[in-house]
Amino acid sequence: MMSEVQGPVHVAAEVVATKRIGGYRHLTLTAPGVPERFRAGNFVAVTVDGHVARRALWVHRVRASSAFGPTLDVVVEVRGTGTAWLAAQPVGARIALTGPLGRAFALPKEAVSCLLVGEGYAAAPLFPLAERLRERGCAVSMVVSAPDEARLLSALEARRSARSVTVLTADGSVGQRGTPADHLDDLVRRSEADVVYAAGPPSVLRAAAGAAERAGAWSQVAVEVPTPCGTGLCHGCPLSVVGEDGVDRVVRACAEGPVVRGDRVRWDAL
Template sequence: MTDVPGVQGPVHVEAEVVATRRIGGYRHLTLTAPGVPERFRAGNFVAVTVAGHVARRALWVHRVRASSSFGPTLDVVVEARGSGTEWIAAQPVGARVALTGPLGRPFALPKDAVSCLLVGEGYAAAPLFPLAERLRERGCAVSLLVSAPDEARLLAALEARRSARSVTVLTADGSVGVRGTVAEHVDDLLARSEADVVYAAGPTPVLRAAAGAAERAGAWSQVAVEVPAPCGTGLCHGCPLPVVGEDGVERVVRACADGPVVRGDRVRWDSL
């Protein structure tokens, strides 16, 4: 794998909502945020200041466009799960929000054209879509597994088919695609794809299942961990992530600054 080269630091800007649409169980927002799309790399996230709240809300970036009628834009996917995300999801076209980004460590890309399996669930699968584009540009064979509890919370299944060589869709209730969970199917999919690298984004059980499958198959894995990130910059130390360092010593790092992307075999899953 390549080392992640230095990335220009994040910027704090006033972003504008230029499009908003409801797709299934999620709200998709398109934002102009000067300087952020130009700095973005797959796996980065942005943090939005919410009116009436001290803590900001971290959002995955689903797509970046270098040019549009509004200039460079970025798309985020919001699942309204509390007052903060409800406020963000309710912002109309023309609204302006304070946004900081891009934040966090992105996915590292392979040096060579290898086979890759991307595993994601729900809205948190968002960072896998720009990652798939980068991998394809490098000549990698990309297989994609997208899952959700039900059809309404399945992210961009049609878009997935344009992003990968092969796509497997799972829903826990069987409403679309194959019935089942990532844990039940990932070993078989990894064997069939003959992937050298596994990338995963989603809830902790999905990440753990993908990382475990990669370890059993002798593949390299990277996971985009999602934990609450009150500041998004690492200053508040409010997003502890238990890991094992290269030296074998257990420690706690900051998910927003030392992650969110980390090696799957380094996470102390039982502690998380």
């Protein structure tokens, strides 16, 4: 375990490895100070050449030591010119990076049963989370889903991270056919989950939070919304939630999130 150091840092990250896996580009970066501060659910924000808004990236894996020192892995899905630029960065390229950012997943104080639900590249933060939960003696089950096989993230790695893994694809190309919403009530029941963690598009997060609530379990979701600065300064990533006092309010997804309680999100607003 790396010691936890507080506060994000702004550094020149270097690409030390890059590979295409299915529909995604995986980048391994050195970013001095970031791996040491990272907690599962944090993200990093990178500056993209020619763009004002930065790109927020989930951290898929952190290594305390390697031939390059501490490193972190991020997963990029090309959706526009910014992510295309990132995916094209070669080994040796340097990228301005700030992190780790955001509110991380809260870990149970006791060894409980946990169900982790992820879809596509956004499932990335669940992998370091699974490691932390296992270290605490929790029973970890995972659901890894995607529209198709090419966009399924690290199904084999999931089998090393959890006691049981359910693979779902909407087109049935691998694993079971369907979406998390189709199977979650049954999976929460079968795993006897005390806590449900989810990362993915809003439909998956909402389904996970709903299934947890119906089963009397607690849920945390990693919400992904555009974060122009990533640090909370620009207030450009509004997230509608309901407070413990029952009053609706808008918080910053990059600062008060990205991880929030599933039963607190105003899903219709998202």
